[in-house]
Amino acid sequence: MKPMDSEMLREQGHIMVDFIADYYKNLEDSPQDFPVLSQVQPGYLRDILPDSAPDHPEPLKELLHDVSKKIIPGLTHWQSPSYFAYYASSTSVAGFLGEMLNAGLSVVGFTWLTSPAATELEVIVLDWLAKLLQLPDHFLSTGRGGGVIQGTGCEAVLVVVLAARDRIMKKAGKNSLSQLVVYASDQTHSSFRKACLIGGIHEENIRLLKTDSSTNYGMPPKSLEEAISSDLAKGFIPFFICATVGTTSSAAVDPLVPLGKIAKSYGIWMHVDAAYAGNACICPEFRKHIDGVENADSFNINAHKWLFANQTCSPLWVKDRYSLIDALKTNPEYLEYKVSKRDEVVNYKDWQISLSRRFRSLKLWMVLRLYGAENLRNFIRDHVNLAKNFEDYVAQDAHFEVVTTRYFSLVCFRLAPVDGDEDKCNERNRELLATVNSTGKIFISHTALSGKFILRFAVGAPLTEEKHVTEAWRIIQKHATEFIHNKKK
């Protein structure tokens, strides 16, 4: 037995392709066999797998049998057409093929030398994508800026917090860390706070500005301006603003134009986290939501969320790549080579946390080429239209209410309170969520807005069609009836 044999790869690769194609076929045709939210109990797998690795090889057939019987029941099917939870993490045929090809070639492009194509394709494809998003020229690789594919939005915000931190500490001194202050709204993704804590920012210096329904949960520029003034007066050093376009909770949009002006006037780094909604900005009609990005220092989308790129593909653009490199560079002798100097080539190891990296641009390139920009825009529009349908269903049912303005493919809604009893309303919605998810027929998720328990219906999975949305609403309505008519609870 050898670790690599091209004919064995061929034979077993074909078997695996059929296994995966069958999975998608069955996911569509036999949804009853695939509860969208897994219904297993904690510890289920320990009971049915051996305690230790086998000494001797087991056949692929047996392994795939175990995948079907033991693993798949424990999956929550993110690619199911009836997946409406969180935000989608969508693959596509092209994204899947891109991952396959990356896994097949298995190169590690940490420096330019270790696979020039991996670096150069990433530079080029991120310029392509920046153009589709109509990002300002300073984010292109032709100037001081440029793009890099991080694994996740969490990594993206971490590296720019570090870049901004090190930039300010160069001026403010190495003991200034405890004075550094950051700003975001209370709707900002939890990874921002985590990134700050990782970077040693004091927890009490993380200002999460209050939002409410009056701005549809967008960050109020006035609050930001006041917070900065107040902090400056107290001797703090404001250095970072994280604005969000499409928050995780409710797809709220922070107003980039006024926020960017404030950031600019105080010389503060502004990062735009557009992990989900940024993808929609390849459509001209949604582009307005990132107006003002020209005043940002960095901008991020998760192409694995809604650009069909398969997992961990999070493009980040920065205005000044040297700020990233200054914070993250390493120069061990064993990686030096003739053209490794600063400007001649890109060495992406200095733009990210890890040394090692995958050839992620391959799948983004394949998605862009195999679908073309127009189809990608239409995929997104289809999802938005499906969400609009769902929003209409909700609006037409007096027992329910839509709770925030829908900008993209997320609908925030709930069973409306009866006689103004918010506590009971929260309880009923919590119960409705548990009930519909326990059917296994659909998976939706929840959030809290202004203390209210809110249901989230997010369209974005690659197989979702109108019938799935209609059916989802039917299921929600049906189970809601139990609460409405029986006045259960």
Next chain:
Amino acid sequence: MKPMDSEMLREQGHIMVDFIADYYKNLEDSPQDFPVLSQVQPGYLRDILPDSAPDHPEPLKELLHDVSKKIIPGLTHWQSPSYFAYYASSTSVAGFLGEMLNAGLSVVGFTWLTSPAATELEVIVLDWLAKLLQLPDHFLSTGRGGGVIQGTGCEAVLVVVLAARDRIMKKAGKNSLSQLVVYASDQTHSSFRKACLIGGIHEENIRLLKTDSSTNYGMPPKSLEEAISSDLAKGFIPFFICATVGTTSSAAVDPLVPLGKIAKSYGIWMHVDAAYAGNACICPEFRKHIDGVENADSFNINAHKWLFANQTCSPLWVKDRYSLIDALKTNPEYLEYKVSKRDEVVNYKDWQISLSRRFRSLKLWMVLRLYGAENLRNFIRDHVNLAKNFEDYVAQDAHFEVVTTRYFSLVCFRLAPVDGDEDKCNERNRELLATVNSTGKIFISHTALSGKFILRFAVGAPLTEEKHVTEAWRIIQKHATEFIHNKKK
């Protein structure tokens, strides 16, 4: 056109399998077509790709044609049988199939709920691997410890530095950061220094203890003890030791037994970075190199390096998982669920930097099952034996010298100095490296040890056989002759 269609996935997936199988076949059969180190010039790809993404779809056939003609010439072929640079990042048929299946299922197991199987398989498989490595019981999931698959060793060392930092700062106070001190040898991977800087540790508090050939570049315990004593006397707070088993430069081994005793006596977190060599410790004859790991707080190997797991698969075990969770947890409302509480289930989002995560245990499980432990041990032994052959070739040629003791599959060697002229010797080795790599027939790399320019020959690619090692030596010897006989330079 739709983003997902099971029959299109099937059709195009089969085409891609053949493309990848042909790549491996050709890599073996027609090495002249695949220079191991890519010979392209910086900017080559920009000249041959369009400036922007296409509006309309392009056929897969055309894309694969471009992969062959435009991308592959820009690859450095890490999976080539004649790849001997850095350390290998080896795939295998099983590792490749595992990546395919992960990309196909495309679930995101950030909490237990979002795909119980993804979390539970990871817990189980890391217990399996811990047993193969004979790790102490406290690293198993059954106690306070447990394993988690990070993307890279860089992420692994970062998360444990953060866990240890936050643990000590709970005691020492939130303004103690500037007093915190860390220790490692000057051979430690650059990611350790980077992790410390990310965490806000002051650069001047990173003690990289000097090593030399007298300990074969292992960290001298006496130096560590002295450094700690001296720092304590000055009011610093020692809190972290990074020990390495198999350094990147020369595969040096830090003596874990005495280092662990020191760490324990001072209550300092000791991390063991065994990214490369740790994999070999599944073989009883190499296990001795991690004797003493029972006093470590964390232990890491890169299964993507030498356990054939394909890219970004870096198991990390910790003695106290709560220290990790305390440093890295997030609790946004939208991710809460019924059994999300601390001990009932594992939520791996709190063990790592990112929220999102791949189903990486799948490929590790597949590698362990499709090969079995005995074959994996034999793959590693074969590589070590091939390195031993190469070492013998070097030792038998009076013009060359082996410069450090070989423990695993890395040989550090050089053209020996003539008349004690070290400068000229460095220059000749530098030139020899450039010359052999420019042939495209093999790829070897270099390092510096005690100021000397050293050549590295690392065996680990999945296709490498005896004939490739013999041929590599022939090429090196042939080109060396030019320097030896012509006294060139």
